[in-house]
Amino acid sequence: MSAYSYTNTKGNTYYLHQRVTTLKNGKEQTIFFFAKEVKDGALESVPAGYKVSESKNGLPVLKKDA
Numbered sequence: 001m002s003a004y005s006y007t008n009t010k011g012n013t014y015y016l017h018q019r020v021t022t023l024k025n026g027k028e029q030t031i032f033f034f035a036k037e038v039k040d041g042a043l044e045s046v047p048a049g050y051k052v053s054e055s056k057n058g059l060p061v062l063k064k065d066a
Helices: none
Strands: 005-007 013-022 028-035 050-054 060-064
Touching: 028 060
Parallel strands: none
Antiparallel strands: 005 013, 013 028, 050 060
């Protein structure tokens, strides 16, 4: 399995991951994040309905499609 990678404008490569967390009210929520290394929870592609954007400091973020 190869993780989805994104190279930002500064030339740094990040890999997309997902994790399910439990909120204080007991509900579970799926979070998506980018990391510099491939870890548990790495995804092969961007989930449907999302796109990759870059913050002004160069970090990739996942945004919902409008």
